[in-house]
Amino acid sequence: MMNEVxxxxxxxxxxxxxxxxxxxxxxxxxxxLPPRAVTDTVLAQVKREAAVGPHWAAAEAQExxxxxxxxxxxxxxxxxxQIAFGPGAGRLWGMAMLSRPIPPSARIxxxxxxxxxxxxxxxxxxxxxxVSVEVLPIDPDTGLIDVARAATMIDERTFALCVPVVSSGCxxxxxxxxxxxxxxxxxxxxxxxxTQAIGQRPVTLETTGAxxxxxxxxxxxxxxxxxxxxxxxxxxxxxxxxxxxxxxxxSAWTQxxxxxxxxDARRFETYDYSLAGRLGLGAAIDTAQRxxxxxxxxxxxxxxxxxxxxxxxxxxxxxFEDVAAEPSFLTYAAAGTEPAQLKAQLAHAGIxxxxxxxxxxxxxxxxxxxxxxxxVAPHAYTTEAEADRFLAVVADAVHLAGxxx
Numbered sequence: 001m002m003n004e005v006x007x008x009x010x011x012x013x014x015x016x017x018x019x020x021x022x023x024x025x026x027x028x029x030x031x032x033l034p035p036r037a038v039t040d041t042v043l044a045q046v047k048r049e050a051a052v053g054p055h056w057a058a059a060e061a062q063e064x065x066x067x068x069x070x071x072x073x074x075x076x077x078x079x080x081x082q083i084a085f086g087p088g089a090g091r092l093w094g095m096a097m098l099s100r101p102i103p104p105s106a107r108i109x110x111x112x113x114x115x116x117x118x119x120x121x122x123x124x125x126x127x128x129x130x131v132s133v134e135v136l137p138i139d140p141d142t143g144l145i146d147v148a149r150a151a152t153m154i155d156e157r158t159f160a161l162c163v164p165v166v167s168s169g170c171x172x173x174x175x176x177x178x179x180x181x182x183x184x185x186x187x188x189x190x191x192x193x194x195t196q197a198i199g200q201r202p203v204t205l206e207t208t209g210a211x212x213x214x215x216x217x218x219x220x221x222x223x224x225x226x227x228x229x230x231x232x233x234x235x236x237x238x239x240x241x242x243x244x245x246x247x248x249x250x251s252a253w254t255q256x257x258x259x260x261x262x263x264d265a266r267r268f269e270t271y272d273y274s275l276a277g278r279l280g281l282g283a284a285i286d287t288a289q290r291x292x293x294x295x296x297x298x299x300x301x302x303x304x305x306x307x308x309x310x311x312x313x314x315x316x317x318x319x320f321e322d323v324a325a326e327p328s329f330l331t332y333a334a335a336g337t338e339p340a341q342l343k344a345q346l347a348h349a350g351i352x353x354x355x356x357x358x359x360x361x362x363x364x365x366x367x368x369x370x371x372x373x374x375x376v377a378p379h380a381y382t383t384e385a386e387a388d389r390f391l392a393v394v395a396d397a398v399h400l401a402g403x404x405x
Contacts, residue, residue: 009295013381016287017222024351024386029168029196029329029377032222034284041283042224045276058275065275068282075285076213076231077204084230084265085278089195089214090117092230095268096212097121097160097191098244104130106159111136111145111174112363113167115193119363122162135363136163143170147178158188165203166196169361169373170320171327173197180209189236195219196328199288200297200379204231211236217277220296220328220379223284224277232265243268291380299380303387304330307376310391316398320373329377331356334394336401339372342394349393353377 199220
Protein backbone atom coordinates (compact mmCIF):
# COMPACT_ATOMS: atom_id res chain seq x y z
CA MET A 1 0.00 0.00 0.00
CA MET A 2 2.87 2.40 0.81
CA ASN A 3 4.30 2.04 -2.69
CA GLU A 4 0.86 2.71 -4.19
CA VAL A 5 0.49 5.86 -2.10
CA UNK A 6 3.95 7.07 -3.06
CA UNK A 7 3.28 6.28 -6.71
CA UNK A 8 0.09 8.35 -6.59
CA UNK A 9 2.02 11.17 -4.97
CA UNK A 10 4.73 11.06 -7.64
CA UNK A 11 2.07 11.08 -10.34
CA UNK A 12 0.51 14.15 -8.75
CA UNK A 13 3.90 15.87 -8.63
CA UNK A 14 4.50 15.08 -12.29
CA UNK A 15 1.08 16.37 -13.32
CA UNK A 16 2.05 19.73 -11.78
CA UNK A 17 5.58 19.78 -13.29
CA UNK A 18 5.68 20.31 -17.08
CA UNK A 19 9.45 19.82 -17.34
CA UNK A 20 9.23 16.08 -16.65
CA UNK A 21 8.04 15.68 -20.23
CA UNK A 22 11.28 17.16 -21.56
CA UNK A 23 14.09 15.51 -19.58
CA UNK A 24 14.86 13.00 -16.86
CA UNK A 25 15.76 15.52 -14.19
CA UNK A 26 18.09 14.23 -11.47
CA UNK A 27 19.65 17.50 -10.33
CA UNK A 28 17.25 18.90 -7.76
CA UNK A 29 20.31 19.62 -5.60
CA UNK A 30 21.29 22.16 -8.27
CA UNK A 31 17.86 23.47 -9.26
CA UNK A 32 14.60 21.56 -9.18
CA LEU A 33 12.07 21.52 -11.99
CA PRO A 34 9.52 24.24 -11.19
CA PRO A 35 5.86 23.36 -10.73
CA ARG A 36 3.34 24.95 -13.05
CA ALA A 37 2.14 27.23 -10.26
CA VAL A 38 5.58 28.85 -10.01
CA THR A 39 5.99 29.38 -13.74
CA ASP A 40 2.44 30.72 -14.13
CA THR A 41 2.95 33.14 -11.24
CA VAL A 42 6.23 34.46 -12.62
CA LEU A 43 4.91 34.89 -16.15
CA ALA A 44 1.70 36.57 -14.98
CA GLN A 45 3.66 39.17 -13.01
CA VAL A 46 6.05 39.84 -15.90
CA LYS A 47 3.08 40.37 -18.21
CA ARG A 48 1.43 42.71 -15.72
CA GLU A 49 4.62 44.75 -15.39
CA ALA A 50 4.78 44.99 -19.17
CA ALA A 51 1.22 46.29 -19.19
CA VAL A 52 1.30 48.89 -16.39
CA GLY A 53 4.96 49.26 -15.40
CA PRO A 54 6.89 47.67 -12.52
CA HIS A 55 5.96 50.20 -9.84
CA TRP A 56 2.22 50.11 -10.49
CA ALA A 57 2.37 46.32 -10.69
CA ALA A 58 4.27 46.26 -7.39
CA ALA A 59 1.61 48.35 -5.68
CA GLU A 60 -1.08 46.02 -6.98
CA ALA A 61 0.85 42.98 -5.72
CA GLN A 62 1.64 44.28 -2.22
CA GLU A 63 -0.75 41.97 -0.40
CA UNK A 64 0.60 38.96 -2.29
CA UNK A 65 4.17 40.06 -1.55
CA UNK A 66 3.29 40.31 2.14
CA UNK A 67 1.87 36.80 1.91
CA UNK A 68 5.23 35.51 0.66
CA UNK A 69 6.86 36.77 3.85
CA UNK A 70 4.16 35.05 5.89
CA UNK A 71 4.71 31.82 3.96
CA UNK A 72 8.49 32.00 4.43
CA UNK A 73 8.07 32.57 8.16
CA UNK A 74 5.80 29.55 8.38
CA UNK A 75 8.28 27.38 6.48
CA UNK A 76 11.31 28.43 8.53
CA UNK A 77 9.51 28.53 11.87
CA UNK A 78 9.72 32.18 12.86
CA UNK A 79 7.86 35.49 12.80
CA UNK A 80 7.58 37.69 9.72
CA UNK A 81 9.93 40.36 11.10
CA GLN A 82 12.63 37.69 11.35
CA ILE A 83 12.61 37.02 7.59
CA ALA A 84 14.87 38.65 5.01
CA PHE A 85 14.76 38.02 1.27
CA GLY A 86 17.71 38.30 -1.07
CA PRO A 87 19.22 37.02 -4.32
CA GLY A 88 20.39 33.76 -2.79
CA ALA A 89 21.32 31.91 0.38
CA GLY A 90 25.04 32.57 0.03
CA ARG A 91 24.60 36.33 -0.39
CA LEU A 92 22.31 36.58 2.64
CA TRP A 93 24.66 34.43 4.74
CA GLY A 94 27.62 36.59 3.74
CA MET A 95 25.80 39.88 4.37
CA ALA A 96 24.91 38.72 7.87
CA MET A 97 28.40 37.44 8.65
CA LEU A 98 30.07 40.63 7.43
CA SER A 99 27.62 42.81 9.39
CA ARG A 100 28.87 41.45 12.67
CA PRO A 101 31.33 43.55 14.70
CA ILE A 102 34.06 40.97 15.40
CA PRO A 103 37.35 41.60 17.23
CA PRO A 104 40.63 40.28 15.78
CA SER A 105 40.85 37.81 18.67
CA ALA A 106 37.61 36.08 17.63
CA ARG A 107 37.38 32.45 16.58
CA ILE A 108 35.03 31.15 13.88
CA UNK A 109 34.36 27.40 13.87
CA UNK A 110 33.32 26.10 10.48
CA UNK A 111 32.40 22.75 8.94
CA UNK A 112 34.87 21.49 6.37
CA UNK A 113 31.84 20.86 4.12
CA UNK A 114 30.55 24.46 4.34
CA UNK A 115 29.31 26.06 1.11
CA UNK A 116 31.99 27.84 -0.91
CA UNK A 117 30.56 31.37 -0.71
CA UNK A 118 30.19 31.04 3.06
CA UNK A 119 33.82 29.95 3.35
CA UNK A 120 34.95 32.84 1.15
CA UNK A 121 33.29 35.40 3.42
CA UNK A 122 34.84 33.83 6.50
CA UNK A 123 38.24 33.89 4.82
CA UNK A 124 37.65 37.56 4.03
CA UNK A 125 37.25 38.22 7.75
CA UNK A 126 40.37 36.22 8.47
CA UNK A 127 42.42 38.21 5.99
CA UNK A 128 40.95 41.60 6.91
CA UNK A 129 40.81 41.27 10.70
CA UNK A 130 43.05 38.35 11.58
CA VAL A 131 40.28 36.28 13.16
CA SER A 132 41.01 32.59 13.69
CA VAL A 133 39.12 30.21 11.37
CA GLU A 134 39.09 26.63 12.64
CA VAL A 135 37.59 23.53 11.03
CA LEU A 136 35.23 21.40 13.10
CA PRO A 137 36.47 17.82 13.70
CA ILE A 138 35.01 14.80 11.92
CA ASP A 139 34.01 11.50 13.50
CA PRO A 140 35.99 8.94 11.45
CA ASP A 141 33.28 6.30 11.95
CA THR A 142 30.41 8.39 10.56
CA GLY A 143 32.11 11.03 8.43
CA LEU A 144 29.98 13.63 10.23
CA ILE A 145 30.97 16.43 12.57
CA ASP A 146 32.05 15.04 15.94
CA VAL A 147 29.69 16.82 18.34
CA ALA A 148 31.60 15.89 21.49
CA ARG A 149 34.90 17.17 20.15
CA ALA A 150 33.20 20.26 18.72
CA ALA A 151 31.91 21.06 22.20
CA THR A 152 35.46 21.24 23.55
CA MET A 153 36.39 23.85 20.92
CA ILE A 154 33.76 26.41 21.93
CA ASP A 155 35.05 29.07 24.32
CA GLU A 156 34.58 32.76 25.09
CA ARG A 157 36.51 33.75 21.97
CA THR A 158 34.11 31.82 19.71
CA PHE A 159 31.92 34.25 17.79
CA ALA A 160 30.35 31.94 15.21
CA LEU A 161 29.63 28.27 14.61
CA CYS A 162 28.97 27.58 10.91
CA VAL A 163 27.45 24.32 9.64
CA PRO A 164 25.35 23.21 6.65
CA VAL A 165 22.51 20.78 7.27
CA VAL A 166 23.72 19.00 4.13
CA SER A 167 26.64 20.06 1.97
CA SER A 168 26.55 20.31 -1.81
CA GLY A 169 29.36 17.77 -2.20
CA CYS A 170 28.01 15.03 0.08
CA UNK A 171 24.40 14.14 0.78
CA UNK A 172 24.94 13.13 4.40
CA UNK A 173 22.95 15.03 7.05
CA UNK A 174 25.02 16.77 9.72
CA UNK A 175 23.96 16.66 13.41
CA UNK A 176 22.82 20.29 13.34
CA UNK A 177 20.32 19.91 16.17
CA UNK A 178 22.92 18.41 18.52
CA UNK A 179 25.42 21.11 17.58
CA UNK A 180 22.80 23.80 18.17
CA UNK A 181 22.15 22.43 21.64
CA UNK A 182 25.78 22.79 22.72
CA UNK A 183 26.47 25.47 25.34
CA UNK A 184 27.98 28.56 23.75
CA UNK A 185 28.63 32.17 24.78
CA UNK A 186 25.81 34.65 24.29
CA UNK A 187 27.84 36.37 21.57
CA UNK A 188 28.40 33.13 19.61
CA UNK A 189 25.94 32.90 16.72
CA UNK A 190 25.02 29.59 15.10
CA UNK A 191 24.93 29.94 11.29
CA UNK A 192 23.06 27.08 9.60
CA UNK A 193 22.85 26.68 5.83
CA UNK A 194 19.70 24.77 4.94
CA THR A 195 20.25 24.90 1.19
CA GLN A 196 20.24 21.14 0.57
CA ALA A 197 17.54 20.34 3.11
CA ILE A 198 14.72 22.89 3.12
CA GLY A 199 11.96 21.77 0.79
CA GLN A 200 12.56 18.08 1.47
CA ARG A 201 13.08 18.13 5.26
CA PRO A 202 11.29 20.00 8.08
CA VAL A 203 14.12 22.37 9.01
CA THR A 204 13.38 25.45 11.13
CA LEU A 205 15.10 27.84 13.51
CA GLU A 206 13.69 25.82 16.40
CA THR A 207 14.59 22.33 15.14
CA THR A 208 18.19 23.37 14.44
CA GLY A 209 18.72 25.80 17.31
CA ALA A 210 20.09 28.20 14.70
CA UNK A 211 20.57 31.93 15.05
CA UNK A 212 20.66 32.24 11.27
CA UNK A 213 19.07 29.87 8.77
CA UNK A 214 19.30 30.40 5.01
CA UNK A 215 18.08 28.63 1.89
CA UNK A 216 17.56 29.41 -1.80
CA UNK A 217 14.31 28.94 -3.63
CA UNK A 218 15.67 27.13 -6.68
CA UNK A 219 16.63 23.73 -5.27
CA UNK A 220 14.26 21.47 -3.35
CA UNK A 221 11.57 24.15 -3.13
CA UNK A 222 11.62 24.40 -6.96
CA UNK A 223 11.26 28.17 -7.02
CA UNK A 224 12.88 30.73 -9.34
CA UNK A 225 16.64 31.16 -9.50
CA UNK A 226 17.89 34.34 -7.85
CA UNK A 227 15.59 34.12 -4.83
CA UNK A 228 16.68 33.25 -1.30
CA UNK A 229 15.52 33.75 2.27
CA UNK A 230 17.04 34.05 5.70
CA UNK A 231 15.54 33.61 9.16
CA UNK A 232 17.21 35.36 12.09
CA UNK A 233 16.80 34.58 15.78
CA UNK A 234 16.09 37.30 18.33
CA UNK A 235 19.68 37.02 19.50
CA UNK A 236 21.10 37.52 16.02
CA UNK A 237 18.83 40.51 15.41
CA UNK A 238 20.41 42.11 18.48
CA UNK A 239 24.01 41.15 17.75
CA UNK A 240 24.20 41.71 14.00
CA UNK A 241 24.96 45.27 12.94
CA UNK A 242 24.44 47.22 9.75
CA UNK A 243 24.87 45.30 6.49
CA UNK A 244 28.13 46.02 4.65
CA UNK A 245 26.02 47.78 1.99
CA UNK A 246 23.11 50.01 2.99
CA UNK A 247 19.88 50.37 1.04
CA UNK A 248 16.77 52.53 1.57
CA UNK A 249 14.69 49.42 2.18
CA UNK A 250 16.71 48.48 5.25
CA SER A 251 17.89 51.94 6.34
CA ALA A 252 16.32 55.39 6.49
CA TRP A 253 18.09 58.70 5.72
CA THR A 254 16.89 60.61 8.79
CA GLN A 255 19.02 63.79 8.60
CA UNK A 256 21.47 65.22 6.06
CA UNK A 257 24.33 63.48 7.88
CA UNK A 258 22.50 60.67 9.68
CA UNK A 259 20.67 57.43 9.01
CA UNK A 260 18.86 54.73 10.97
CA UNK A 261 18.87 51.02 10.15
CA UNK A 262 15.85 48.81 10.78
CA UNK A 263 16.02 46.54 13.80
CA ASP A 264 14.34 43.60 12.08
CA ALA A 265 15.63 41.25 9.38
CA ARG A 266 14.55 43.56 6.56
CA ARG A 267 17.75 45.55 7.15
CA PHE A 268 19.38 43.02 4.79
CA GLU A 269 16.91 43.52 1.93
CA THR A 270 17.22 45.76 -1.12
CA TYR A 271 14.84 48.10 -2.89
CA ASP A 272 15.44 46.55 -6.29
CA TYR A 273 14.44 42.93 -6.73
CA SER A 274 12.36 40.83 -9.09
CA LEU A 275 8.72 41.00 -8.07
CA ALA A 276 8.02 38.07 -10.38
CA GLY A 277 10.76 36.04 -8.73
CA ARG A 278 9.59 36.88 -5.22
CA LEU A 279 6.01 35.93 -6.02
CA GLY A 280 7.30 32.78 -7.70
CA LEU A 281 9.14 31.92 -4.50
CA GLY A 282 5.89 32.30 -2.62
CA ALA A 283 4.18 29.95 -5.05
CA ALA A 284 6.99 27.43 -4.55
CA ILE A 285 6.65 27.57 -0.76
CA ASP A 286 2.87 27.25 -0.98
CA THR A 287 3.22 24.25 -3.30
CA ALA A 288 5.68 22.48 -1.00
CA GLN A 289 3.50 23.11 2.04
CA ARG A 290 0.38 21.94 0.23
CA UNK A 291 2.04 18.74 -0.98
CA UNK A 292 3.66 18.17 2.41
CA UNK A 293 7.40 18.25 3.05
CA UNK A 294 7.19 14.85 4.77
CA UNK A 295 5.50 13.35 1.71
CA UNK A 296 8.16 14.87 -0.53
CA UNK A 297 10.92 13.43 1.65
CA UNK A 298 9.38 9.94 1.62
CA UNK A 299 9.20 9.93 -2.18
CA UNK A 300 12.80 11.13 -2.51
CA UNK A 301 14.03 8.54 0.00
CA UNK A 302 12.28 5.75 -1.91
CA UNK A 303 13.99 6.75 -5.13
CA UNK A 304 17.39 7.14 -3.45
CA UNK A 305 17.16 3.59 -2.11
CA UNK A 306 16.51 2.31 -5.60
CA UNK A 307 19.36 4.32 -7.11
CA UNK A 308 21.86 3.40 -4.41
CA UNK A 309 21.15 -0.31 -4.78
CA UNK A 310 21.48 -0.02 -8.54
CA UNK A 311 24.75 1.92 -8.43
CA UNK A 312 26.32 -0.50 -5.94
CA UNK A 313 25.44 -3.34 -8.30
CA UNK A 314 27.59 -1.81 -11.07
CA UNK A 315 31.20 -3.08 -10.85
CA UNK A 316 33.63 -0.20 -10.42
CA UNK A 317 31.11 2.29 -9.01
CA UNK A 318 31.67 3.74 -5.54
CA UNK A 319 28.77 5.40 -3.70
CA PHE A 320 29.88 7.81 -0.97
CA GLU A 321 26.68 7.97 1.12
CA ASP A 322 24.87 5.32 3.15
CA VAL A 323 21.23 5.39 2.13
CA ALA A 324 20.26 4.01 5.54
CA ALA A 325 21.34 7.37 7.00
CA GLU A 326 18.70 9.17 4.88
CA PRO A 327 20.96 11.40 2.73
CA SER A 328 19.51 14.26 0.69
CA PHE A 329 21.16 12.96 -2.51
CA LEU A 330 23.93 10.59 -3.61
CA THR A 331 27.44 11.20 -4.88
CA TYR A 332 29.43 8.52 -6.64
CA ALA A 333 32.45 7.80 -8.81
CA ALA A 334 32.89 5.31 -11.64
CA ALA A 335 36.25 3.66 -12.23
CA GLY A 336 37.78 4.52 -15.58
CA THR A 337 35.34 7.36 -16.26
CA GLU A 338 35.91 11.00 -15.37
CA PRO A 339 32.90 12.62 -13.64
CA ALA A 340 32.54 15.27 -16.36
CA GLN A 341 32.60 12.60 -19.06
CA LEU A 342 29.93 10.53 -17.33
CA LYS A 343 27.78 13.62 -16.82
CA ALA A 344 28.06 14.35 -20.55
CA GLN A 345 27.07 10.79 -21.45
CA LEU A 346 24.03 11.05 -19.21
CA ALA A 347 23.13 14.41 -20.76
CA HIS A 348 23.37 12.86 -24.23
CA ALA A 349 20.73 10.39 -23.05
CA GLY A 350 18.49 13.24 -21.87
CA ILE A 351 19.34 12.81 -18.19
CA UNK A 352 20.22 15.90 -16.13
CA UNK A 353 22.79 15.29 -13.37
CA UNK A 354 25.71 17.24 -11.90
CA UNK A 355 29.33 17.01 -10.87
CA UNK A 356 30.92 18.64 -7.83
CA UNK A 357 34.61 19.57 -7.80
CA UNK A 358 37.23 21.16 -5.60
CA UNK A 359 36.07 24.68 -6.40
CA UNK A 360 32.88 24.02 -4.42
CA UNK A 361 34.05 21.57 -1.76
CA UNK A 362 37.79 22.05 -1.37
CA UNK A 363 38.27 21.34 2.34
CA UNK A 364 36.00 18.31 2.37
CA UNK A 365 37.27 16.78 -0.87
CA UNK A 366 40.94 17.28 -0.04
CA UNK A 367 40.40 15.58 3.32
CA UNK A 368 38.69 12.67 1.56
CA UNK A 369 41.21 12.41 -1.27
CA UNK A 370 38.72 13.47 -3.95
CA UNK A 371 38.92 15.98 -6.78
CA UNK A 372 35.47 15.55 -8.34
CA UNK A 373 32.38 13.36 -7.97
CA UNK A 374 29.16 12.72 -9.83
CA UNK A 375 25.94 13.71 -8.08
CA VAL A 376 22.45 12.31 -8.57
CA ALA A 377 19.58 14.14 -6.86
CA PRO A 378 16.08 12.88 -7.67
CA HIS A 379 13.02 14.77 -6.50
CA ALA A 380 9.58 13.48 -5.64
CA TYR A 381 8.62 13.72 -9.33
CA THR A 382 11.25 11.11 -10.31
CA THR A 383 9.78 7.75 -11.33
CA GLU A 384 11.12 4.24 -10.90
CA ALA A 385 11.46 3.96 -14.68
CA GLU A 386 13.51 7.16 -14.86
CA ALA A 387 15.84 5.88 -12.15
CA ASP A 388 16.20 2.58 -14.02
CA ARG A 389 17.10 4.48 -17.19
CA PHE A 390 19.75 6.46 -15.31
CA LEU A 391 21.23 3.27 -13.88
CA ALA A 392 21.32 1.63 -17.30
CA VAL A 393 23.23 4.55 -18.83
CA VAL A 394 25.73 4.55 -15.96
CA ALA A 395 26.24 0.79 -16.30
CA ASP A 396 26.75 1.10 -20.07
CA ALA A 397 29.23 3.96 -19.61
CA VAL A 398 31.25 2.02 -17.05
CA HIS A 399 31.23 -1.10 -19.22
CA LEU A 400 32.36 0.90 -22.26
CA ALA A 401 35.16 2.50 -20.25
CA GLY A 402 36.30 -0.93 -19.09
CA UNK A 403 36.41 -2.42 -22.58
CA UNK A 404 38.32 0.55 -24.02
CA UNK A 405 41.22 0.33 -21.54
